Amino acid sequence: MAVLSTLIERVFRCVDVMHNVEIMDSGDQKPLNRRGLLFMAVGLSIAVPAALATNVMLQRNLLPTVAEPSAVMVDGWVLDERDLSQTVATFSGE
Amino acid sequence: MIYNTKTGTLPLQDHYNHCIIGSGPAGLSLAITLAAAGRRVVLVEAGDREFTSESQIQYEGEVLGLDTHALDVARLRYLGGTTGHWTGRLLQFDPADFEPHDNVPLSGWPINHDDLSRYHDRAARFLGAPPFGRTRRPADDTGAVDIVTQHFSSADTIFDLRKDEPRRLGTYFANELERSTSIDTLLNANFTGFAVDTATGRITSATIQDYADNRYSISADSFVTAMGGIETSRALLHLNATYNDMFGNQGDMVGRCFMDHPRLDLGSYFITKRMFSPLPYFGAERLIHRAPQQMVLSPSPGHARQNHILNAGVWLNFPRRAPLSQDTIETAPFLRNLTFDKDYFFSGEAVLFSEQSPNPRSRITLTYQYDRFGLAKAALDWQLLPLDVATMRGTALAAAQFLIRNGLGRMQVEPNLWNSAPAEDIPFFSSSHHIGGARMGPDPSTSVVDENCRVHGAQNLFVSGAAVFPTSGFANPTYTLVQLAMRLADHLIAQPT
Numbered sequence: 001m002a003v004l005s006t007l008i009e010r011v012f013r014c015v016d017v018m019h020n021v022e023i024m025d026s027g028d029q030k031p032l033n034r035r036g037l038l039f040m041a042v043g044l045s046i047a048v049p050a051a052l053a054t055n056v057m058l059q060r061n062l063l064p065t066v067a068e069p070s071a072v073m074v075d076g077w078v079l080d081e082r083d084l085s086q087t088v089a090t091f092s093g094e
Numbered sequence: 095m096i097y098n099t100k101t102g103t104l105p106l107q108d109h110y111n112h113c114i115i116g117s118g119p120a121g122l123s124l125a126i127t128l129a130a131a132g133r134r135v136v137l138v139e140a141g142d143r144e145f146t147s148e149s150q151i152q153y154e155g156e157v158l159g160l161d162t163h164a165l166d167v168a169r170l171r172y173l174g175g176t177t178g179h180w181t182g183r184l185l186q187f188d189p190a191d192f193e194p195h196d197n198v199p200l201s202g203w204p205i206n207h208d209d210l211s212r213y214h215d216r217a218a219r220f221l222g223a224p225p226f227g228r229t230r231r232p233a234d235d236t237g238a239v240d241i242v243t244q245h246f247s248s249a250d251t252i253f254d255l256r257k258d259e260p261r262r263l264g265t266y267f268a269n270e271l272e273r274s275t276s277i278d279t280l281l282n283a284n285f286t287g288f289a290v291d292t293a294t295g296r297i298t299s300a301t302i303q304d305y306a307d308n309r310y311s312i313s314a315d316s317f318v319t320a321m322g323g324i325e326t327s328r329a330l331l332h333l334n335a336t337y338n339d340m341f342g343n344q345g346d347m348v349g350r351c352f353m354d355h356p357r358l359d360l361g362s363y364f365i366t367k368r369m370f371s372p373l374p375y376f377g378a379e380r381l382i383h384r385a386p387q388q389m390v391l392s393p394s395p396g397h398a399r400q401n402h403i404l405n406a407g408v409w410l411n412f413p414r415r416a417p418l419s420q421d422t423i424e425t426a427p428f429l430r431n432l433t434f435d436k437d438y439f440f441s442g443e444a445v446l447f448s449e450q451s452p453n454p455r456s457r458i459t460l461t462y463q464y465d466r467f468g469l470a471k472a473a474l475d476w477q478l479l480p481l482d483v484a485t486m487r488g489t490a491l492a493a494a495q496f497l498i499r500n501g502l503g504r505m506q507v508e509p510n511l512w513n514s515a516p517a518e519d520i521p522f523f524s525s526s527h528h529i530g531g532a533r534m535g536p537d538p539s540t541s542v543v544d545e546n547c548r549v550h551g552a553q554n555l556f557v558s559g560a561a562v563f564p565t566s567g568f569a570n571p572t573y574t575l576v577q578l579a580m581r582l583a584d585h586l587i588a589q590p591t
């Protein structure tokens with residue numbers, strides 16, 4: 001699975017480079033040109049089925065998901081109260 | 095043709111079908127639609143092709159209530175009107191915006207979303223956007239929060255507010271107006287009043303004055319004020335002062351229920367999520383645009399009703415692929431404990447735009463100061479109600495909880511809002527969206543114009559613009575006011591000339 005994940009990641013990186021869409025620090029975005037779309041289509045046709053199959057595995061989002069957030073305000077941020085404890089690591093599975 | 099009082103006398107026709115006062119989106123879209131149907135139109139514009147201080151200074155007025163932009167700053171007085179400095183965001187009103195709310199007096203429109211839907215595509219085209227239909231979709235399974243679609247008045251589907259120019263209607267339509275044989279556009283032509291046949295309630299002519307104090311009289315079958323939210327109320331207040339409240343002021347409603355979209359900077363947010371998110375939106379955005387587009391989160395109509403709040407939205411603005419600043423992390427030690435995906439981390443500023451409820455005490459009045467044409471200047475007394483503050487709070491909280499619930503990220507909320515501080519301690523500000531003052535409704539005791547935007551008590555006087563909105567929604571107003579202008583055009587076309 002890990003190999004597949006890396007492979008998919010690579011395909012997307014490759015698509016990025018090929019149609020020369022820069023991911024700049026500023027986050028500026030450029031519309032894709034036709035060539036870009038073609039590469040994207042090729043990339044997608046490989047990546048999407050694989051991605052769907054490995055969807056769960058690729059959830060490398062380490063923030064917890066919380067069914068009923070109990071919102072608290074800390075330093076101006078709205079957090080779930082569990083954010084304040086080390087239980088985050090449990091949620092993240094690490 | 096375009097005629098300028100600065101460069102010659104005006105070759106006015108004896109009679110026009112329609113006299114439209116104001117060349118912002120409300121007047122321009124109306125004029126162009128009527129001309130396309132073969133009508134003879136005169137479009138009266140107080141300013142020139144470009145900004146002039148001579149015209150702009152006539153917009154001076156007083157601010158009496160909540161702090162807001164000075165009246166001569168918030169709007170522009172030349173060809174194309176305030177689109178000379180607008181941002182070009184286009185959002186549709188929601189179907190629920192047109193419906194009455196049990197706990198909101200004066201809510202509800204006499205028309206509904208479907209009455210405007212036939213103008214969706216034309217309004218979008220006029221403003222330079224691709225047509226857009228569906229506006230909301232649930233952001234997650236709870237149904238509490240929706241993602242609202244936003245478009246821009248630019249041919250580009252991807253619009254970067256920091257770099258791209260929205261459509262400036264004056265510049266964009268100048269050639270078309272120049273070539274038009276159906277529209278006479280008059281520049282540096284200030285509308286100063288109407289002549290009225292009091293027996294019938296018919297407006298017989300409009301008086302205009304140039305900056306050399308020459309006066310002209312324009313005769314037409316019908317007259318439309320499209321001078322922007324504040325000036326429309328001002329003109330109707332002048333008219334009613336002379337004609338004993340017979341023009342839409344039977345219930346003392348002219349100038350009342352002024353609304354803006356209170357805007358509040360909530361603070362920072364971050365989003366950290368891989369592209370294969372279970373939420374299709376994030377996946378698609380990541381793939382297509384390489385970053386999430388700036389996104390509008392809004393409590394769903396069901397959630398809003400259940401929680402007794404109005405409509406509002408949180409813009410997750412300008413997501414940047416950049417870590418939170420060290421300063422932010424210093425002030426928020428919990429951030430160090432959170433484990434998030436450093437490969438996919440976007441941060442930006444969250445801004446809230448909110449609906450405000452119709453409130454007769456929030457109003458436009460006349461002052462005892464006069465402009466160079468001898469007309470009393472306007473005063474703006476903008477007021478909010480507790481429900482409006484509750485709406486801001488409930489919306490910010492719903493958006494923050496949405497991010498938590500889905501493990502997407504976290505956002506800040508202005509602490510005074512969170513703590514339910516009184517309105518005066520919450521640093522919201524005006525969005526310069528001038529709504530209301532000539533509200534639409536069937537009953538002259540609670541409204542100024544009828545469902546066809548005709549002023550109650552007048553035979554041939556109409557209003558085009560956000561002044562007629564009975565409630566404000568939270569969507570930027572221009573898209574909807576252009577739809578309404580096109581609907582008014584159809585109404586006028588259906589009438590015999």
Ligand SMILES: Cc1cc2nc3c(=O)[nH]c(=O)nc-3n(C[C@H](O)[C@H](O)[C@H](O)COP(=O)(O)OP(=O)(O)OC[C@H]3O[C@@H](n4cnc5c(N)ncnc54)[C@H](O)[C@@H]3O)c2cc1C
Binds near residue numbers: 283
């Ligand atoms: C900074 C800023 C950003 C904005 N961004 C957005 C946005 O992103 N999206 C959105 O939907 N809306 C936005 N708005 C609001 C938008 O500009 C207005 O909704 C829109 O311009 C209103 O159109 P209008 O035709 O009713 O009035 P205006 O555009 O104000 O036009 C009124 C016209 O009437 C003329 N006029 C006034 N008095 C007279 C007179 N006595 N005689 C003859 N002519 C007269 C004026 O010169 C002007 O041309 C923004 C506003 C501001 C200030």
